[in-house]
Amino acid sequence: MSIAHKNKSDVILYAALKQFSENGFHSSPVSQLATRSGVAVGSIYRYFDDKEALIHAVFSMVDDTLQKTITESADPTLSGRDEFIQLVTSLTEYLNKHPQEFKFLEQYYSSPYGSDKKHAKFLSDDSVDLSNPFVNLFSGKTKGMLKDLPLSLYLAMTFGPIIFLLRDSLSGLVTLDDCLIQQTAEACWNAIKA
Amino acid sequence: MSIAHKNKSDVILYAALKQFSENGFHSSPVSQLATRSGVAVGSIYRYFDDKEALIHAVFSMVDDTLQKTITESADPTLSGRDEFIQLVTSLTEYLNKHPQEFKFLEQYYSSPYGSDKKHAKFLSDDSVDLSNPFVNLFSGKTKGMLKDLPLSLYLAMTFGPIIFLLRDSLSGLVTLDDCLIQQTAEACWNAIKA
Amino acid sequence: MSIAHKNKSDVILYAALKQFSENGFHSSPVSQLATRSGVAVGSIYRYFDDKEALIHAVFSMVDDTLQKTITESADPTLSGRDEFIQLVTSLTEYLNKHPQEFKFLEQYYSSPYGSDKKHAKFLSDDSVDLSNPFVNLFSGKTKGMLKDLPLSLYLAMTFGPIIFLLRDSLSGLVTLDDCLIQQTAEACWNAIKA
């Protein structure tokens, strides 16, 4: 099915993701979103209550895909260490290959729009959410393999470096290749392993 | 020297820092900056070319102070490990006690305004800048004490977790006390030590 | 004949009367009229040229019914005074029991839409229209019973108080019961009787 036959609301969502990640929310007038979507301004308001609703909808789309990606990469047959490395690697690779999604998420979480959600499930400290593969991992299989630290620190030592490197990668300061990703994942593990 | 006698441009800068960190660039009309500064709108334009110039000036002010703070906390008499711990601790404590500055920097770097500067000196990968105490440390005293990794990864393993925790702290998800800061600094070291 | 089998254009007219009287012309988007009518937006445009035509059509419907009601209540066997009282009472009771119609008329006449028609037949000074029972009454049977005043003043002393009270009734400032209606009709008569 060609893009021309896609759901119009999906067309708008993708165009908005592009526009937002390139220009930011405030430099993305609805008129421009409309142009990029190939629809009229009014049509956007048929699918989304207002600009804010559109932003949240883009977030949901991005977040859902990210979650599915990571969840699918979790391999319970691996050792605790190897599953950790695997998860970190998958997450980093995905975001590195999807810079628009990464930029959007960064912007969303640091904006008033995302302050509710605080952190996305995969980037967050929502410690009760066992559906998060990372939280699940830290709460289960790795017991005894890790230093005794608060969950929030496990998460900070995992996501913090990744996010930092992804930013540098976007800025062109760093080339985030497989080797560097591997090194990063191992360093993260070393930071928290017993 | 009381605030009343300060340079008028400094008064504006401080008021702008407050306003920007609390409300964001786009919810900070110049008229409001003027009110909070206790000056007229027109006066802001005497000291700064336009709103964007003011934003960059606030950044310079914040960045300068941050640099000075960290540079002053560097203690060459300590061992490589201890100096690292010391630097990380100082930086984290400073930003934790100055949430306005942290919020401003976060916002600045994720905005079009800060995309030029890429990363502030202390949060960055500007690898040639030996005046940055971290770069200086990784390039000198710690030689041989660390795994052989790219500088950018050293920096990512240092700043990434801090920034992540500071965000969580601001969101109220985590209490960033001395103990957690100490644990974090040590974990960072473990991540990169040989 | 149930409402479901009514003429589609009548269904639209009734829904529009409701909507207009409750929300006013400008807070009644055609889409909402469609929803309340249970028809599609496009269908409204099959029966009415545009929104303005619909408004005029609602007026005609309301005005026709009102005329018929009053005309039917005229009783030529009564004395001039009693027929006057009877007409005033009927008109007031009808409008008091049909607040939607009254609200609509008020709105219509005070809007650009109704400025053409000036005044509805029953509320007007259309002095040549003998089909209007009031005009008919003032021009015939009551000759000699009334002070010598212009017809427009007869009409003003008749309809003015009624309209005023109906407004107050709608506002909840007054309870327009049978007693008050009777008192009003008599006061109107006293105002103009010889």
Place this chain on the structure above:
Amino acid sequence: MSIAHKNKSDVILYAALKQFSENGFHSSPVSQLATRSGVAVGSIYRYFDDKEALIHAVFSMVDDTLQKTITESADPTLSGRDEFIQLVTSLTEYLNKHPQEFKFLEQYYSSPYGSDKKHAKFLSDDSVDLSNPFVNLFSGKTKGMLKDLPLSLYLAMTFGPIIFLLRDSLSGLVTLDDCLIQQTAEACWNAIKA
């Protein structure tokens, strides 16, 4: 003092009164109000929070002047009947000479904006407001001179006919000259006198 030197907010208020009375609230875009005021759109928002606030401000201006006019025309030395005639005459003459004010008030009270105030003091049933010369009159001097009717009916018999005639006058259906005004005032009195 020429109009050019008037308070700018007054200039806007007068232009708005004109525009609203001629075209109605909904056919008076702020851009047109600005043009007629000879100011930029933005300037209107310096003086009034939004269009609604402007509408209310126009009402206050009109209502204040009307109140003052009527209050000043009250003559306590006259008999109850003569003071009543005097008040009715003054009110009618004032509104007849100020059709813009009359149109505005009609529109205001029949709009959502004026539904709070229900009725203006001089056109209303606010029965406790003795500062209203009419209410004051009906509650005092005329005791015993009037039929025993509810205050709301006194008011309806007073204002109803006037408003009706003023509408007809605006429509050109009637010429509201001194003679007709006098006849009306007397008919009103006859309607309620004992």
Place this chain on the structure above:
DNA sequence: GATGAATGAGACTTCATTCAT
């Protein structure tokens, strides 16, 4: 005949910037 998605003109409002005082 009926439908309702699509359109885009136009309304309201904000706010960076200017400039006469």
Place this chain on the structure above:
DNA sequence: AATGAATGAAGTCTCATTCAT
């Protein structure tokens, strides 16, 4: 130097109307 009233471009959103299905 300081002031703040004035400006108008630009943004968000609504809704009457059209037209392909």
